[in-house]
Amino acid sequence: MVPRSALRVLIAAVVLTVCHPVGATSASMSPPLPPIRVAVLAYRGGDHANAVWEPTIRYLAGRFPDRGAEMVPLDLPGMEEAVQGRTVDFVLTNTGNYVELEARHGIARIATLQSSRTGTSGASVGSALIVRADRADIRDLADLKGRTVLASDPDAFGGFQVAWGEMVKAGIDPYRDLKELRFSGFPLDRIAFAVRDGDSDVGVLRACLLEELAAEGRIDPGRFRVLAPKAPPGFGCSVSTDLYPDWPLARLASTPETLAKAVAVALFQMPANDPAAAAGGYAGWTVPLDYQPVHALFRSLRIGPYRYLRELSLVDIAREHWQWLAVAALALLWWAIHSLRVEHLIKVRTAELHAANRGLRHEMAERRRAEEVARERQKDMDHIARLSILGEMASNLAHELNQPLGAISNYARGCTRRLEAGTGDPAQLAGATRAIAEQAERAGQIIARIRNFVRKRAPQPEPMDVNDGVHAAVALCEGQARTDSAAITLSLAGDLPPVLADRVQIEQVILNLVKNALDAMADTKPGGAGDAVRVVSIRTGRDREGRVEVAVADRGHGLAADAKARLFEPFFTTKPGGMGLGLSICRTIVEAHGGHLWASDNPGGGTVMRFVLPATTEEHRDDR
Secondary structure (H helix, E strand, C coil), X not given: CCCHHHHHHHHHHHHHHHHCCCCCCCCCCCCCCCCXXXXXXXXXXXXXXXXXXXXXXXXXXXXXXXXCEEEEEECHHHHHHHHHHCXXXXXXXXXXXXXXXXXHHCCEEXXXXXXXXXXXXXXXXXEEEEEECCCCCCCCHHHHCCCEEEECCCCXXXXXXXXXXXXXXXXXXXXXXXXXXXXXXXXXXXXXXXXXXXXCCEEEEECCHHHHHHHCCCCCHHHEEECCCECCCCCCCCECCCXXXXXXXEECCXXXXXXXXXHHHHHHCCCCCCHHHHHHCEEEEECCCXXXXXXXXXXXXCCHHHHHHHCXXXXXXXXXXXXXXXXXXXHHHHHHHHHHHHHHHHHHHHHHHHHHHHHHHHHHHHHHHHHHHHHHHHHHHHHHHHHHHHHHCHHXXXXXXXXXXXXXXXXXXXXXXXXXXXXXCHHHHHXXXXXXXXHHHHHHHHHHHHHHHHCCCCCCEEEECHHHHHHHHHHHHHHHHHHCCCEEEEECCCCCCCEEEEHHHHHHHHHHHHHHHHHHCCCCCCCCCCCCCXXXXXXXXXXXXXXXXXXXXXXXXXCCHHHHHCCCCCCCCCCCCCCCCHHHHHHHXXXXXXXXXXXXXXXXXXXXXXXXXXXXXXXXXXXX
């Protein structure tokens, strides 16, 4: 067997020979190449897909600077449409969807994702059937009869089809033996919430999603239990089924072979510690694995490329049992009647499935429209949150403006008195007018900062220095700090790379965290000279993964355990007059930028709020 490293070197040599033949020059007169388009299955929604897979697409763009790369997040119907219309070059999708697209449209896998949780077999895709931990009446798969089961989509591989196969092994037909089989669509997160809230008895999740939701702090893992758990060697997640190969990256039949080879080589050469692999939660890419177990599953369920096995005809039965026809004339009549009945039932069931699919597509379209409305409302909530912050700081901002305005008034009165007394020295009057101009500019800068902060506009991501955002936010809340007899200390790293972010939104996050820190110390007694108890410390730096980190620490009373668990829930607040939207909006903004926001205890007393943002690569900045 050829070692994997030698195989990668051989492939790289072939691609380099094809892409850069001897005598070729880089100064070609050919038109610019279009970007490499990669369709990605967004099984947890577009935002999650962007956060997980956008770094991988940026990695490919960096390896192909002459054309770049772009991601197209799609659901299952959108994936089918994109492949059929050939609007993309590659697809990154779940295992089951790949097998169907391979059979219908001839796509071919060029690499297989190597998950960081892969077991010793190399497989890492399965299903976890979850119930609430307090449901003592559901202990095994046999207890699913007469229950309500919620999955994501009939065509979702880890989200339904793998669990379907396991139910069949246990003697359960999900379309006949359950009280109700429902499909929620993407994202899969809502399935865990439905089980937690009692809206469904059992939920089908893609393997490791339960652990991901727990790590994100969105669920309490102690409230769930996995049915019929298995322990595949080397696999680190709870699972109820066998494991199958992970997601493949496949090329369309229309994608040039030289481009496919070059992309495969680029992925094989990705280091295991690359930021793209860290964001995607995988350890790299490997040569395409054997997907025959998936074909065996689909064949047993008669789905995907094997749907035709559901339709039985008299000709097929006669061809299979011709040797018995001579001695089974009466049996032939019985089989004919039976076949007609089965065919009728299949047609009825197929019609019902088509009707259900049409209803699901309509429902998914309505949900997409609802998500658009929700995004617009989120923008409005961001704007309202900024206005709320400034409303609470109104008196301090008024004090900030009164200082330059009072100085302007005093200088103007002084000039007037000198002119009326006839003692006005031109040099003194010039100095006074310059001071008036300086104070007017100061007032104008304060007003400009406020206007830029509250202006309602669409997000405008651009490379920015996080330290500039810290200074801008601190400038808006210095007045409140002085009023509260508090100090704001800065410890800003000078070698930070820029981040790709909307400047106003990042300033909103920092300002909200600083204001919360000041409010948390409102009941703290101010210290004497040299002993400032009310101190807000702001620090910037880089974490172990190279991301830019911002930490805002206070010396207040800290957070109780129950408050810390619900800190980022909408409308939850520890302030008597708070709306409970600030931290929820802050986390939404940070996660939309591919980062993460969390809280921890301050060793010196109080709370530390931290968030990280991915650094902008040199290639991305050059493209802009």
